[in-house]
Amino acid sequence: AAQSPAAGDKITIGVSLAQDDNPFYIAMLKGIRARAQELGWDVVSVSANEDKLKQINGVQDLVARGVKGILISPIDSVGVNAAYDAAAAAKIPIVSVARGSASPNQTIHVAMDEKQIGRDIAEWTAKRLGGKGQVAMLLGPSGAPTFKNLADGYTEVMAKYPDIKIVFRSDGPLTRERGVKQAEDALVANPDLAAIYTANDDVALGATQGVLAANRKGKTIVTGMNGVPPALRAVKDDNMAMTVELNPVEWGRLGVDVLATYLKGDKVDPRVFIKHQLIDSSNVDSKLPKS
Amino acid sequence: MPSAISTERISKHFGANRALDQIDFDVAFGEVHALVGENGAGKSTLIRILSGVHQPDAGRILVEGKEQRFAGPHDAIAAGIVTIPQELRLVPALSIAENIALGDLPVRRFGPMALIDRGRLREQGRAVLAQLDFVPDVDCPVSRLSFAERQLVAIGRALHRECRIFILDEPTAALEQHEIERLFSVLKRMRAQGTAIIYISHELDEVVEVADRCTVLRDGRVVASARRGSFAVADLISAMTGRVQDPGGSAPRALGPTLLHMQRGNDQPVSVHAGEMIGLAGLLGSGTEAIMRGLFGVLRPDAGISVGGEPRTLRGPADAIASGIGFSPGERALGLVLNQSVRDNILLASLDQVTRNFVVDRQAGDRIAAELIDLLDIRPRRPELPVRALSGGNQQKVLLAKWLARRVRLLLLEEPTQGIDVGAKAQIHALIRDFVTRGGGALIASSDLAELARLCDAVLAVRQGAITARLDRTAGLDDATLRTAIGA
Amino acid sequence: MKHTSTLAAWRGRLAGQIPLISLIALCILTALLTPRFLSPLNLTNILVQSSIMAVIAIGMTFVIVGGGFDLSVGSTAALAGCVASMVMLQTGITAGVVAGIMAGGAVGLVNGLVIAFLDVNPFITTLGTMVLVRGVVFLITGGAPVSGEYGLPGAFVAFGSERFLGIHLLVWVPALLLAILSFVMYATPYGRRVYATGGGREAAYLSGIPVRRVIASTYVWCGALAGLAGVMLAARLQSGQPTAGEFYELTAIAAVVLGGASLHGGEGSLYKSVIGVFIMIVLGNALNLLNVDSYWQRVAVGIVIVAAAAAERLRSRS
């Protein structure tokens, strides 16, 4: 059961994100901190850097520190169950943000519908290609469920188009550098590539450079995901065809609000979804920062 | 009765270099068979084959008449052969006792489990070293021992193993007379017990004293073999070198200005003039090493040093070298970059001298290297060969060549003729004399007192870290006086 | 005379314990800054957090004392965890655990044979197997975590959280290993051969020690223990994780070196390597408790690693 905080007693919440060097999570943490400050809460954040054991250790440290609630984006849906167990043992609510967990001790999951996003990207791409062409997929890190779900949604839809062929798949870290190299090689192996799917905007931005270098601008389209500012600009400049805006800042704020509601003792659904939006040349202007 | 071990037409090549050519060699139980020859004659190579380190290209090894193939040292050890290799091979981080028992640790058995018996380990170590009159703390790691002490440990390790065939490759190179005598008495006892012994040394007096038989190798071939009584030092030399030795006379030299002066506390001063050779004699652990290293700036000396009449603080070897001092350490591995070529090693200390416009002048370097290889008769005459492929004696010459290339005025030499054959030893003595005659000075630390007595103008005796006496040639100098002076 | 030598001996003994002293200093400092550090919960956390890395570091110590190097332990742990989970779901817990450890030992054997008998550089060999084994893990798992329809067997998962005599089972494993294997390293001829081979391969070889077999054996130890660590990790992660164990190799080597082992071989002890693991884990724990920003944490970890190593060097200087 949730404890309602005594008035005047400053609440400290703990945060354990999957990475601390990824713009997506950096923005999310910003949102969390901003919302917490508005509520007069303190935030203690520990990092995991995609190391499951480190995430469990970090959550244990948060519990030892006596936080009142935990926001976590679990690296793996099963692998960090021990972190949820540790929180539950100390009767501390633990809310998953973005990535989710299969643990029975997960209090709430503030989620995105990953499969659906993958499907939406695929539908958009298929429409743009006119239902035929060769496609390369630059996936996320192997084993991470989010990127697996995205890719599964994508391939599920593409399977319905007999003239669309996925000719190249590679997994790896979400860096711009990898995007350049893999796109270059994919374009040598398949000079007629019509589209490159990427698991995230950083990879996408790299891939656009590979496309430019191979003189395929306009002939090979690149799709991204996350909607970070440089990607929006690339969409505006027509270097990238499309990205998905998730607004991680909002996500962080939502996570804090959900936790606040729970701590007040109000009822919250075990699964709360955040909206996503496809951004392409048609709507990018409204998203760009006004200058 | 068959020979303890014998070889039939053993040959061995290293690349295009023929180290051994159809060697027939044998030793009987209860016999000491000495093996002599110039540096690079192939002695160590033959030993390495007998101890399983190298495999011969052709020929057979027979142990007690039965053919044996050694895939590695363990096979040779299993056949009862124990070797003290020329290059000491100890494990520096392990204790003296563990090094002695290495490969054959005393254990207590508990069913299937074997545990080391530490008490027995220490006892064995102490007992075996006591035979050599060496009583260290056997728990001390070998890394803290001096080179000569390590040589005793290496001998101790070999003595520790029960063996029927015992091979010693230059075991006495860094040893004092006293330890050598102890070793000989051990060898004599082993011979009496029927052990077959192969003994390699460049000290032909030792050979004549201890050997029942002596075989001479030259250029990888057996050139002579004789029984006790039918060979003398001179015969051995002429068989080894193919020529008759001329005893190098020492021309009188004029003393020049003082090159080096050091005064520590109440000690005798160390002072070396141009044209002078000064010896430094002391027992094991008496501190000659520390004095040499202090003079070269490696250890901070606690005394005023002046070079060429001016006081100097030597903050490191670079300072010492800049003041015209060169140092060749007793342990060759410390003075040579083993995987670099002979040429690069010779030029190591004189890179700035052969540099023109920031670039090493290759031709000048090659010329200097070639000259020195000629002068010192370094063999094989291939400047591009890595130093590790040279025989021990030739490595020693490279060490000297390095400082001759640099044209230093003062040489600090530790054991300069360690492991060097008689011919080469005379050559090196002549080289040092020549160096000194041309206005250089030399300070020589050696465990070979006879060498010091023959060579030096004066010898400083070192006892327990202090220089206690100076013995001048004019007052008569021989190894007996020296021995008394250092307290042996 | 007597007096100074006792003093010197004491100084020497202290200098030999610099890793321990560093650890204690770190603990005292943290305890002063936050009282929560010494809470029973936190101390338990530290023990549990150290347990898996300690098992790996013990294996790594064998390799490093023997004069080698192993970068493949992280991948090997992942392989073992996944193999154990897969076998366990089919056949049972014991079979799974054994299969995991054996998979680790097999990787170690390959490393050992290539390094000892083909004389290939250990760095490059184990870098190769590190990449290769990770590929194999992804191939057999398809890149997805292994936990079956209904999770791994309950008794196995419980192993990741239950206690015996108040101490987590996960902590008993390295404790027992440390006791037994320290004995092996110190008191058996095999252990001394490992030291001799690492400290002077030539000398060991000339003494008839089968140096190649000894070297190969150290990699088998290391692989098998990395395998055991992988099984423990699977229990703790309640699944076989194909991506587990990244960067473990560097952490383990750092711990062993912090514990005073020489990367040239022949020096080091299991117990000190475990101290090295504690230094790394306590440091991370302290920075978390003190709510140090994760970027500053990296800076602090970097400085402490170098400082601890520098302190350890003072020993050989004094």
Added chain:
Amino acid sequence: MKHTSTLAAWRGRLAGQIPLISLIALCILTALLTPRFLSPLNLTNILVQSSIMAVIAIGMTFVIVGGGFDLSVGSTAALAGCVASMVMLQTGITAGVVAGIMAGGAVGLVNGLVIAFLDVNPFITTLGTMVLVRGVVFLITGGAPVSGEYGLPGAFVAFGSERFLGIHLLVWVPALLLAILSFVMYATPYGRRVYATGGGREAAYLSGIPVRRVIASTYVWCGALAGLAGVMLAARLQSGQPTAGEFYELTAIAAVVLGGASLHGGEGSLYKSVIGVFIMIVLGNALNLLNVDSYWQRVAVGIVIVAAAAAERLRSRS
């Protein structure tokens, strides 16, 4: 007699070129399997993809020949890229490039001083700076890529894609460095001192070589070149990327060792290290062109690394 010795000499010369032979074999095999490998576009890609790692490997060769080891090059490259980008956005391209290289050199100097003058183990020191520098990069960038409102200056970004005499500018950099620095290593007293120090530190010291300064200098080279590589990377990625350069250290060391350098120091050459880089890059490129599954790619990379290293060993055996 004459005959056999020429033959032996030839064999020796061939054996010294095993890395090159491995590379050529790899290229021929790939070209047979897919004609696209030899297309001008692909060959250009390979050169460009190799260029940055080649610059790092050249610096790493200095350190390894000098008897050391540097794990911090990846973080250093990231630092330099971000510093260069930040300075460039404020002050101008030249200032940015200089600042990036100097940031790298500064990291190298710290490594060098700690390793050479405090005698701390290079592995642990550079592991420490690897973590520390990464922390600093995140601190100064806030973890976000640096590219300003309107991107990095066009002339700088162009450097990442333009050509001179048909060859990418990025490729000219390692080519020129290789020519100049090979000369430094072979023909200058400094270069010979690096080899001597790495091959026998004690002997070099006793020959008057200032070994500590020489060792420290190798790390400065390595840091500054990693910095230059980071700047090139920023041009190629059109931004300073705080996460760039992960695993560069292992790739660079692997390349240097594949090129035949000894991790014990005193052996190795810049040109062969670059061959080692090509082996690694061509391998990845070939597997991509052949559309090998990315899991199998790992297996193949692991096997080829070990095989190439084993082939290189044959030299010392024969």
